[in-house]
Amino acid sequence: MANSPPPFLFLLVIFLFLYLSPDPQAPIASRKLDRVLDHERHALDTLNNSTFGDLLDDQHTLNLTGLRKDHGFHWDLLDPVRDRARDQAGYVLGEDTVGLIDGSSDRRPLVYHNVTGFVQGTWRSTKTYAGPHLNLSAITPHGTYSSEEWTRNVTSAAGDIRIHFGEKDHGEPWNTTARRLVARVTIGEDTAYGNWWDMRLHGYHLEDSGTIVLTTTSEKFDGIFALPHFSLSKHAFTLGQELLNRTLNATMEKQKSGEIDDFSPWSSVVEGEQELFSLPHCEYVMYLQQHPLPLHPLESSAVGNGLAMKFFEDELRNPYRISPKLPPEMVMSMVAFSPDCGFVIESNGPPDVSPQEGKHLVGPKTEAYAIVARRHIILFALVIGSQLVLLVRQMKEASTPSTRSRISFYTIALLALGDGFTLLGFAFVGMSYEAITLILLATAYVAFLSAVFFEIAENENNANTTDNERSSRYGFGTVYFRFYLLLFGLVFLSLHATTWPSSLQAVYSTLLIFTYFSFWTPQIYRNAMRNCRRALRWDYVAGQSVLRLLPFYYLFAYPGNILLLKPDLTFLAALTGWVWLQVCALLSQEHLGPRFFVRESWVPPAYDYHPVLRADEEGACLPSGGKVLAGEDSGLANSSSPSASKAGESRDKGKKVFDCAICMQDLEVPVVPAAGLSSGGDADGGSAAAAALSGGLLARRAYMVTPCRHIFHSVCLEGWMRYRLQCPICRETLPPL
Structure with a gap:
């Protein structure tokens, strides 16, 4: 019988066939790219040939998707919203507001030139139409939607908002007063269902006045190409038009050369959260006004304030000394409207709302956030280190087969799963945020030690074994494999859950947290089944319960937590009560007997x-x-x-x-x-x-x-x-x- 070819050769042939086969989708993608580039060039030409005010001028028509008269957008909201944005700017900038907006004033407010960071607060709805009534088939003839329900449609009277800013350039030589800006906006409604939506907005930031204008872009709305027409003045229109003319051309050249593999680089869909089915969503135009900082300028002039902010921000980016004080937080007023869904929302704050009810949108710059994050992560590392100390003491207590057999494996597995989540979570975040990478990876290493410590001890105890004991150890290897498979599966499922609707995210996270904090339940069950007590040291039980609750107390009780979560004392009380009930059950088993609350017929004789x-x-x-x-x-x-x-x-x-x-x-x-x-x-x-x-x-x-x-x-x-x-x-x- 002839020898069969080796499997490696067969796999090599399959690999070469798949690798060298031409992509059948390439011609289709090329034609689609040509169509997209033609549309973008036409939109940019329309912007360059337009003037300020053409959007609302009956004698002129902007031939852009979503801006034509027959598209049915609520552009009658634009002027009232811009007036409201000017009023907000006047409240914080004072008598120089008009001159700062139209570029005629020499004074410069003390505002950040680089606004990378976070701001968050609450909003209220001030005006709402009946809802979107658009002919989507006429606006987007090439697009089809799988549902008539609109996402991002604000229907409640109030809610929460969080904005993460990331600037694309840092003062190009040809434009030192305007910067490209990308913002990830998370907006939620204050309702029983708690709808939350994430979207990405593009726009520009005017350094001289601290004014920010943002907009969404999609196949039914050429928002980025119409952005200068949303400006508060002709001066801002000119700056925005010049900025976009250069940046949009550069982006289209990258699309053409293949450097950017994206048909819609200005899409409002957040990266990594592409929808499985195409759904219509509301578009947004947003105005933000930065409040002046409580700093002392070098002198009361444009040059003096400009130098003060330059020195201050350079010190933040490249600190040459350790300062105990954190830089001031960013404070911004916000007003936004949806031109297709027809609603207007504003941030809550003075003068319309008392400071006790809201202070507009407040948050740290990225540099300040990194400083606070380092401090809090160090404290969290101390918590994990304390858990490790308790674990070592418990391992010394359970150093014999008799004492080790009392401990539930599933209790230890649940505790190790939590440490594994910390390890992988900190490792992923550490690769994304360079400023806190070192401290995150160090903390992840401590969590790694806590997660694998029992495995190391088990291997050392079984160093000298018989054949039967070796087979038992191989059985433990299977258990560890399943444990790590479950850990990575839950991590990837949790990452995928970030793309789910907010209601499903809340259910999933609550179920996951309460399952994790049920770590004493398997031990209670094992005590009853084996009729044993005092399996774990009481300092270990009490210490682990408190130490593992501490991070959740920080997240759900401290408003300044680094994850920017809202305080939820009700959830925290329920979580604490659940852990307390389990500890009380262990305590009662210690003093009243492992089976005092169990019927005799439910457990085996012991x-x-x-x-x-x-x-x-x-x-x-x-x-x-x-x-x-x-x-x-x-x-x-x-x-x-x-x-x-x-x-x-x-x-x-x-x-x-x-x-x-x-x-x-x-x-x-x-x-x-x-x-x-x-x-x-x-x-x-x-x-x-x-x-x-x-x-x-x-x-x-x-x-x-x-x-x-x-x-x-x-x-x-x-x-x-x-x-x-x-x-x-x-x-x-x-x-x-």
Whole structure:
């Protein structure tokens, strides 16, 4: 029989076939790119041949998608919104507002020239039409929508907004007063469903006045090409037109050369959140006015303020000394409207709203955010380090097979999953934010140690094994493989969940968090099934509970958290209550018995080391010599062990004294009279038995009786059984705790 070709050759042929085959979509993509470039050139030519005011002039028509008269957009909102934006600028800039807007004033306010960072706040709706009534088939003849429901359509009266700014250039030589600006806007409604939408807006930032104009762009709205027409003055229109003429041409050249592989580089859809089905969405035009900073200028002139801000921002970017003070936060007024959906929203703040109800949009610059993030991440690293210390102490406590068998694997797995999430999350974020990469990766390494520490200990303990033990260790390898597979699967699912609707995101995150904080539930279950208690140190249980809740207290109770989450004390109280219930269950199992809240038929039979002791009806001895377990019918053999030498001695009614063979000290135990458990006993015996049964629950935890009927102090026998599962007296095998 001829030898078959090696599998490698077969795989190589398949790889070459797939790699060298021409892309059938290439001609289609090329034709689409040509069509897109033709449309963009036409739109740019329209912008260059237009003048300020053509948008609302009945004698002129801007031949741009969404701006023609027959498209039905609500452009009658533009003038009122611009007037409102001028009013907001006048409130913060004062008497020089008109001169700053039209470029005739020499004074310059102290505002950031580079606004990279975050701002967030609340908004209110001031005007709303009945809703979008557009002929989408006429506006976008090449596009089809899978639903008539519009996204980003604000219908509530109030909500929250967060804006992340990223500037594309830093003062080009040909234009030192206007900068390209890209903003990721997250807007949410204050409703029971909590709708949230993410979108990307493009625009420009005028450094002299601190004015920002942004707009969305899509196949039904050429927002970026009409951006200068949304300006507050002719001066701003000229600056914006010059800026866009250069930047848009440069972007189109990159599209043509293939440097940019995107048919719509100005799309409002956030990168990585492309929709599976095409849905119509509302367009936005947004005006932001930066408030002056509480700084002292070098002199009251344009040159003085310009130099002051230049020195100040250079110091922020390249600090030459450590300053205990953080730079002032950015404060911005906002007014926005949707030309197709017909609503207007404004930020809440003075003078229309009291400072207690809102201070417009407030947030840190990127440099200040990085400083705060470093400090908070260091504190989080200390929390993880404390968890690691508790873990090491618990591992020393569980250093024997007897103690290790009491611990639930799933409890440790849930705790390790949380550390694994921290590891991967910090690693991903560290690759994106260069300013805090080092501290993030260092913290991720500490979380990595916490996640794999039990695996390392298990491998060291099994270094010298027999063949059967090696197969058991290989079984542990399978468990670890499944653990890491689950970890990476949950991480990728969580990343994908960021593209889900806000309601589904809330359900998923809540379910994931409460599942993670159920880490003591498997231990409670194992205690009940094995009838064991004190599997974990109490400092470990309390410490891990508190330390793992601390980051969530920071995120949901501290308004200045680095994730910019809103405080949610109700959710935090529910989470704390759930962990507290689990700890109380473990505490009750410690003192009242592992199965005190479980029906006997629900769990397998297990030996009880803390039985009810009753006197022997025939006067025989108790442990080692008497009947021990209430209700047992099996005969008990006599014993001549030292532990029974004082079995008949009694210090008080209903109590007996024995010798503990481990510590050689007296052991006083409660005893139920034998007559009290029989049907023919007298009233005194029955009352004594009832009192012993009801009040001796905690007293029974002080002693332990082995299956061979030897009695010891609980502390003594538990310490012995950590190393040997044999009776200290007769060497009979003992069931594990």
